[in-house]
Amino acid sequence: METENREIFNGIAGKYINPWCIPGRKRKKIEKIADSLGLKKGMKVLEPGCGRGDFSSFILERITGSGFLYLADVSEKMLDYAGKNTGGFENVKLIRKCACSTGIKENSLDAVAAFNSFPHFYPKQKFVDHFSKILKKNK
Ligand SMILES: C[S@@+](CC[C@H](N)C(=O)[O-])C[C@H]1O[C@@H](n2cnc3c(N)ncnc32)[C@H](O)[C@@H]1O
Numbered sequence: 316m317e318t319e320n321r322e323i324f325n326g327i328a329g330k331y332i333n334p335w336c337i338p339g340r341k342r343k344k345i346e347k348i349a350d351s352l353g354l355k356k357g358m359k360v361l362e363p364g365c366g367r368g369d370f371s372s373f374i375l376e377r378i379t380g381s382g383f384l385y386l387a388d389v390s391e392k393m394l395d396y397a398g399k400n401t402g403g404f405e406n407v408k409l410i411r412k413c414a415c416s417t418g419i420k421e422n423s424l425d426a427v428a429a430f431n432s433f434p435h436f437y438p439k440q441k442f443v444d445h446f447s448k449i450l451k452k453n454k
Contacts, residue, residue: 316437317413321389328367328392333431336369348430349373357381358425361449363414363442364388364432368397374428375404382406385424387414415441419449426450 324331335341349370354360354377365371365386374384386401387410388394394409401407410417414429414436427446436442 317389320435321391324366324388324390325392328390328396331367331393333366333369335431345370345373345430349377352377352426352428354378354426354428359383359385359423360426360428361385361387361414361417361419361424361446363417363427363429363446364435365397366390366393366432368400370428370430371397371401371407375401375407380404380406383408385410385417385419387412387417389413415445417445417449421448422451424449424451 335345354374356379358378359382360374360378362371362374362384365388368386371384371386378384383406384404385408386394386397388397389412391411394411398409412418427450
């Protein structure tokens with residue numbers, strides 16, 4: 316599934332548009348969704364399946380320059396765009412790996428924020444287990 320997704324999303328990376336992130340009504344909705352995540356200044360966050368990084372700016376606005384954002388995607392082409400879209404930020408790290416094995420240190424993250432990517436993750440439990448490992452405990 317990981318290899319399949321990589322091929323599919325590498326193939327459409329150049330023309331992929333996240334309809335939620337273009338200006339207009341949906342963008343207002345996405346602002347509300349991002350507000351509801353409880354992201355705060357200084358947080359360390361993983362965005363799995365970040366694609367071209369369209370949602371990443373919503374996360375970065377909330378965690379600000381004192382936070383840190385890991386962007387993980389199996390598609391290197393999607394990730395190239397994500398790198399360009401977040402190019403001004405030093406507190407961003409791109410990870411070209413399956414989101415179920417990011418290599419991020421255990422017990423180190425404040426949040427995992429996925430947008431429109433979880434439906435592509437299989438088997439789901441593998442991802443949930445990895446996210447639980449890297450999230451800080453006893454918060
Ligand atoms: C529908 S796109 C959404 C991209 C982005 N989150 C957005 O909303 O614009 C799904 C993304 O998940 C990525 N993806 C699929 N399977 C993955 C996996 N196992 N690990 C990491 N990323 C994956 C794809 O490469 C693609 O970039």
